[in-house]
Amino acid sequence: MTQQLERQSLLTGYDIDLFRSGKHYHIYNKLGAHVRSQGGESGTHFAVWAPNAVEVTVIGNFNGWERGAHPLSARDDGSGVWEGFIPNIGQGELYKYYIRSQNGYEVEKGDPYATYWETPPRTASVIWNLDFEWNDANWIEKRKSPALNRPLSIYEIHLGSWRRVHEEEGRWMTYRELAKELPEYCRFMGFTHVEFLPVMEHPFYGSWGYQITGYFAPSSRFGTPQDFMFLVNALHEVEIGVLLDWVPSHFPTDEHGLGYFDGSHLYEHADPRQGFHPDWQSAIFNYGRHEVKSFLISNALYWLDKFHIDGLRVDAVASMLYLDYSRKEGEWIPNRYGGRENLEAIDFLRDFNAAVHQSFPDTLTIAEESTAWPGVTHPVSNGGLGFDLKWMMGWMHDSLSYFQKEAIYRSYHQGQLSFSLHYAFSERFVLPLSHDEVVHGKHSLLHKMPGDDWQRFANLRLLYTYMFGHPGGKLLFMGGEFGQHHEWRHDYSLDWDENERPAHSGIQRLVKDLNALYRRESALFENNYSPEGFEWIDHQDSTNSVLAWIRKSEAGDLLFIANFTPVVRENYRIGVSKPGYYQEVFNSDNLRYGGADLICNDAIESYPIPKHGRGHSIPLTLPPLGAIVLKYSGEFEWL
Structure with a gap:
């Protein structure tokens, strides 16, 4: 019985073994409704897992939702899978499973593996193929570079x-x-x-x-x-x-x-x-x-x-x-x-x-x-x-x-x-x-x-x-x-x-x-998930509600300074490790964002004034409720 059934079935004994061991990771190709040819006839193969059932039939618009018209057969391998082939039905047909259980419970269920359903509040499953001509090969190839490094x-x-x-x-x-x-x-x-x-x-x-x-x-x-x-x-x-x-x-x-x-x-x-x-x-x-x-x-x-x-x-x-x-x-x-x-x-x-x-x-x-x-x-x-x-x-x-x-x-x-x-x-x-x-x-x-x-x-x-x-x-x-x-x-x-x-x-x-x-x-993003990519400058200035930190990479660090009060902080000094010039590359107070435009377009020069455990520092004007981002732009040019 099982060998004969497997010749008609999409499910092999190996499929069943994998399914029952929790390791069949492509069981969607075997359970559910699949349009195919069988014995020279085109139709749909149905398979559903219902081990407590004593009767399972396919009902749909193709048989007037008649419960006895298309019964499925239980596999004799103890898997609890019921299956069968119905000729001359295919894409777009509505269906459900009528299930009668050992305890007398009767119900009409949608297919757990259905690839398409009626639009709610209607509840039938729909026989549907997934053919599609993809045009995303370039993206799939690009995706191979590690996402966590981007x-x-x-x-x-x-x-x-x-x-x-x-x-x-x-x-x-x-x-x-x-x-x-x-x-x-x-x-x-x-x-x-x-x-x-x-x-x-x-x-x-x-x-x-x-x-x-x-x-x-x-x-x-x-x-x-x-x-x-x-x-x-x-x-x-x-x-x-x-x-x-x-x-x-x-x-x-x-x-x-x-x-x-x-x-x-x-x-x-x-x-x-x-x-x-x-x-x-x-x-x-x-x-x-x-x-x-x-x-x-x-x-x-x-x-x-x-x-x-x-x-x-x-x-x-x-x-x-x-x-x-x-x-x-x-x-x-x-x-x-x-x-x-x-x-x-x-x-x-x-x-x-x-x-x-x-x-x-x-x-x-x-x-x-x-x-x-x-x-x-x-x-x-x-x-x-x-x-x-x-x-x-x-x-x-x-x-x-x-x-x-x-x-x-x-x-x-x-x-x-x-x-x-x-x-x-x-x-x-x-x-x-x-x-x-x-x-x-x-x-x-x-x-x-x-x-x-x-x-x-x-x-x-x-x-x-x-x-x-x-x-x-x-x-x-x-x-x-x-x-x-x-x-x-x-x-x-x-x-x-x-x-x-x-x-x-x-x-x-x-x-x-x-x-x-x-x-x-x-x-x-280079060290987004690693301590190598971050360093505090100062997180303890609670008096002014200011935080300053560095995001680090081999290509160049970024300095973030954030003022969490609506007060302008003038001549606010931040310690830096590299002497030279710093350029503002982002300011949340920019006029284009709706801010007061308290921005700095000029290069900011460091001075040999120690601050925050660093030998040099730069004086800044911090915008109210704003954050600025600075980047090192070069060493001093000596005459």
Whole structure:
């Protein structure tokens, strides 16, 4: 029976063995719906994992959704896989699986491996091929140079609210419409990457994509899979990398989705103390089940393979690592050693990172991990989790807390800005000013800033300059690049008309110029994740609320001096190691950014006056709520 079935099946015994061991990282090529020819007939092969079922049939518009019309057969190898071939159906047909389980439970489920779904609120899967003619070979070749040795400036985007078509009742743009505008905008602004909030199919738009039912399908709200490929290809053509938010931490319990899939808790834990997330009212994957590991890791590789994605940012890693995450005593089950660490999730994350880096070594994995878990970006071989980068949540919280304080109180809290350098090189970090900080009543970044209008905009310019001068990659959520007044609203477009106002367009020019400085000056990326790239000049002048530091490289250092008060600091002396001339290469107070234009166009001469443990120093005028960046321009010319 098995040999005969395998001759008709896409699945071999080896596939089944890999799947059941949690090591089939391309199982998406075998499970799901695949158009093919069999016995001289064209049709579709279906395969679904449902070990608790006693009956599985394919229902769809091609058989009037009749439950008994097209039954699948269970493999006799104990795998729990049901499969079959239906002739004369193909591209575009709607389908679901009718499942009757051993306990009498009956349900109609979407295909966990479907590559396309109906547009919500409709819930059927769609038979779909992924043929596409890519034109990004130059980008893929360029990507082979190590990403961590290059600038990393990420523009975080929610597809449904970046820009809307106001002429058509404010509908969201399609993937192809976005492809006409987004790549050029990102190139104009100087970002190196975009990061999309989850594009995978999700029933509730208001979840922003973080409650996924269709893990293998880009949302049909914006077009077909090929339309999304077109967008990725267009971004690659202008050398913009594409990162996706990926959510292996939890999934919604909608009936057509993964929850209680075959009348058993197949993808999730049965015990709610392990299998239900109290914060998000969603199910938690059972990482100890090998077939679930194959599902998730193959899903990660699927996006890198079929859609040429350049990296995955893994959502809510902390919720995966800790069994007691967001739970009270008695609401969680300890691990086999009595601890709170989720050992199966740790193994899963290590296997995920190892698989990604083995198959796609030139892509990135990024962890949103909000605790001090050790070794998130350390190699798996050294006991780490194996991520390339980690969001620096401590930097974000401390920085925003500091900047929200009136200037008169900042001298008492200077440590909030300098503390991050105590651990900045314990991991490889990305500095995130993300969507989470500008939603749910938290206000926009601009409106977090204290003071009158001038001070709010000056503070925001200062925050961005401080961020770009700080070691680590950069991430900025859409709208932040022009200082949008409103906090983010997912049902509306960004307020692009604000760019017509000088203060907002000044913020946009500042971000564009910071990106240009980041790309141009190797001191800002050459040792971005290493202590060799950073040195304090002075972080203890809390009286004046001034910080001064150096970003270092063999090609030349950059000096950052930031004044966090609205007071001009005249004749402010900074110690320098090299005698000679220094040139101002950036000033956040520049008039083109909306500042007071307290800038210096002349070369600044050092004097043999010791300061900050250095033999020479330079006198500066520090703009109010401003930061300046200096570069050594040469030795003295003696007559």
